[in-house]
Amino acid sequence: MSTPKHVAITNELREQCRQLPVGSRLPAEKELAAHFAVSRMTVRQALDALASDGRVERVPGLGTFVRRPTVAMGPNLTSFSEDMRARGLRPSSRLIAIEEVSATPEIALDLGLDAGVPVIRLERLRFADDEPMCLEDAYLPARFQRILDDADLEQSLHEILATAGVVMASARRLVRAVPAPSRDAQLLGLAEHAPALEIVDVFYDTNRRPAHRSRSRYRHDRYEVRSDLSRNADRSPGGEPDE
Amino acid sequence: MSTPKHVAITNELREQCRQLPVGSRLPAEKELAAHFAVSRMTVRQALDALASDGRVERVPGLGTFVRRPTVAMGPNLTSFSEDMRARGLRPSSRLIAIEEVSATPEIALDLGLDAGVPVIRLERLRFADDEPMCLEDAYLPARFQRILDDADLEQSLHEILATAGVVMASARRLVRAVPAPSRDAQLLGLAEHAPALEIVDVFYDTNRRPAHRSRSRYRHDRYEVRSDLSRNADRSPGGEPDE
DNA sequence: CTACCGCTGCGGTCTAGACCAGTCAAGACA
DNA sequence: TGTCTTGACTGGTCTAGACCGCAGCGGTAG
Numbered sequence: 001m002s003t004p005k006h007v008a009i010t011n012e013l014r015e016q017c018r019q020l021p022v023g024s025r026l027p028a029e030k031e032l033a034a035h036f037a038v039s040r041m042t043v044r045q046a047l048d049a050l051a052s053d054g055r056v057e058r059v060p061g062l063g064t065f066v067r068r069p070t071v072a073m074g075p076n077l078t079s080f081s082e083d084m085r086a087r088g089l090r091p092s093s094r095l096i097a098i099e100e101v102s103a104t105p106e107i108a109l110d111l112g113l114d115a116g117v118p119v120i121r122l123e124r125l126r127f128a129d130d131e132p133m134c135l136e137d138a139y140l141p142a143r144f145q146r147i148l149d150d151a152d153l154e155q156s157l158h159e160i161l162a163t164a165g166v167v168m169a170s171a172r173r174l175v176r177a178v179p180a181p182s183r184d185a186q187l188l189g190l191a192e193h194a195p196a197l198e199i200v201d202v203f204y205d206t207n208r209r210p211a212h213r214s215r216s217r218y219r220h221d222r223y224e225v226r227s228d229l230s231r232n233a234d235r236s237p238g239g240e241p242d243e
Numbered sequence: 244m245s246t247p248k249h250v251a252i253t254n255e256l257r258e259q260c261r262q263l264p265v266g267s268r269l270p271a272e273k274e275l276a277a278h279f280a281v282s283r284m285t286v287r288q289a290l291d292a293l294a295s296d297g298r299v300e301r302v303p304g305l306g307t308f309v310r311r312p313t314v315a316m317g318p319n320l321t322s323f324s325e326d327m328r329a330r331g332l333r334p335s336s337r338l339i340a341i342e343e344v345s346a347t348p349e350i351a352l353d354l355g356l357d358a359g360v361p362v363i364r365l366e367r368l369r370f371a372d373d374e375p376m377c378l379e380d381a382y383l384p385a386r387f388q389r390i391l392d393d394a395d396l397e398q399s400l401h402e403i404l405a406t407a408g409v410v411m412a413s414a415r416r417l418v419r420a421v422p423a424p425s426r427d428a429q430l431l432g433l434a435e436h437a438p439a440l441e442i443v444d445v446f447y448d449t450n451r452r453p454a455h456r457s458r459s460r461y462r463h464d465r466y467e468v469r470s471d472l473s474r475n476a477d478r479s480p481g482g483e484p485d486e
Numbered sequence: 487c488t489a490c491c492g493c494t495g496c497g498g499t500c501t502a503g504a505c506c507a508g509t510c511a512a513g514a515c516a
Numbered sequence: 517t518g519t520c521t522t523g524a525c526t527g528g529t530c531t532a533g534a535c536c537g538c539a540g541c542g543g544t545a546g
Binding site: 175 | 294295297300310321413414416419420422436437438439440441461463466467468469470471
Binding site for chain 1: 527528
């Protein structure tokens with residue numbers, strides 16, 4: 001048994017959540033424990049993971065409920081695929097390149113690696129409703145090689161990694177405007193020297209380890225970033241886990 | 244006992260982490276369990292919480308170590324002046340226009356007014372260390388007329404309003420890339436048709452009333468937006484999971 | 487001296503119970 | 517009819533063990 005039971009159960013339940021309607025109740029912990037033939041504590045570990053991912057909401061005395069509304073942008077971390085679906089568009093991708101390259105100092109810094117070590121580079125043209133939306137240039141640590149080897153890289157990278165137990169929990173984001181290089185403009189269907197919205201994300205997994213660094217150039221006429229700001233953006237050290 | 248043991252232990256250990264040097268090792272789980280007179284699972288629950296907060300790093304076979312506190316500031320609302328100072332630059336402004344105009348439908352919607360009512364329009368060229376940084380086109384409800392009459396509009400608008408008791412508490416932000424119109428490019432010192440980073444903010448005061456709507460076009464080569472994303476950016480009201 | 491091997495201590499996982507507090511509906515009582 | 521009690525749920529907390537794989541150390545064999 002290479003993967004821990006609670007990880008397997010987490011994945012199994014995550015898949016079920018995807019298919020269940022929002023708001024529906026999951027089986028009780030005892031029932032899940034019986035169904036998976038494990039102890040209740042193990043089921044709870046899986047449910048805790050789903051709850052901290054925001055996919056599920058646990059209500060004492062009532063049950064555990066599917067919570068899909070992962071709604072809008074704002075301070076919420078979303079993958080391209082989630083983002084597009086939230087905007088009512090159908091995401092798809094075309095793989096342009098996948099290769100092993102040496103990490104540049106910048107990439108190495110973002111991924112917490114030494115410069116020059118091998119990393120995986122992934123270039124994808126991403127579509128929304130079959131229209132080009134952005135060109136993505138992504139880098140991942142070489143330790144994900146096996147995961148990516150078995151995966152369909154025209155699917156959501158975040159879902160591929162999540163299935164392998166690597167869940168993105170936070171990200172550092174940089175947004176700027178750049179003139180689209182002519183190759184990018186051509187791929188995106190833009191005029192020469194049209195502006196592009198460049199977003200550089202460094203994603204961290206649940207262990208606070210950098211797991212994915214991407215630079216995406218979006219069509220300026222098809223994409224904008226929404227966010228909400230507030231004066232008191234502070235996380236409290238208080239005991240209450242919610243709110 | 245009103246607070247669960249694992250919460251109390253979490254708080255106790257968090258305090259200890261603050262005082263211990265970064266990188267130092269915490270006592271082993273067994274020792275902590277003995278010290279707090281609880282089971283090891285309870286200690287683990289506390290340590291899991293600290294680990295997911297990033298205050299502690301757990302290394303199998305070695306121990307649990309204090310991590311450097313991660314700053315991870317959320318999306319903070321800042322005025323242009325605060326923003327520039329935070330980047331180590333000296334903010335200044337040149338007032339280009341102040342006038343009373345009729346609200347367009349878009350402006351009226353953002354400010355919660357009826358289309359056509361008079362609003363105050365303010366156009367300012369904003370500098371950082373005396374170099375052009377952005378061109379701001381701002382709209383405010385006419386009720387602020389008297390406040391603005393007495394103010395030096397080359398200072399921070401947010402500070403002027405705060406002095407009059409109108410404090411900005413939250414904002415909705417839109418970020419996109421646009422080709423700079425030639426007049427804007429000229430004022431900003433950009434080449435014709437260079438990209439600009441356009442940020443549209445609608446600021447709300449402490450009463451959740453819209454108070455200020457601005458569209459700023461930033462030089463793409465001098466400005467970028469940084470932000471932190473996380474998976475759990477909960478929404479406030481008591482939205483129950485049932486339909 | 488080096489290479490290997492086993493020991494010990496560490497966190498990671500897992501179990502099979504237990505009791506608590508909250509929710510809610512059904513039944514008992516006024 | 518209306519209110520109260522009861523009990524059968526739920527998830528929340530907690531225990532006292534167990535075995536695993538990994539890291540580091542020290543001793544031993546080459």
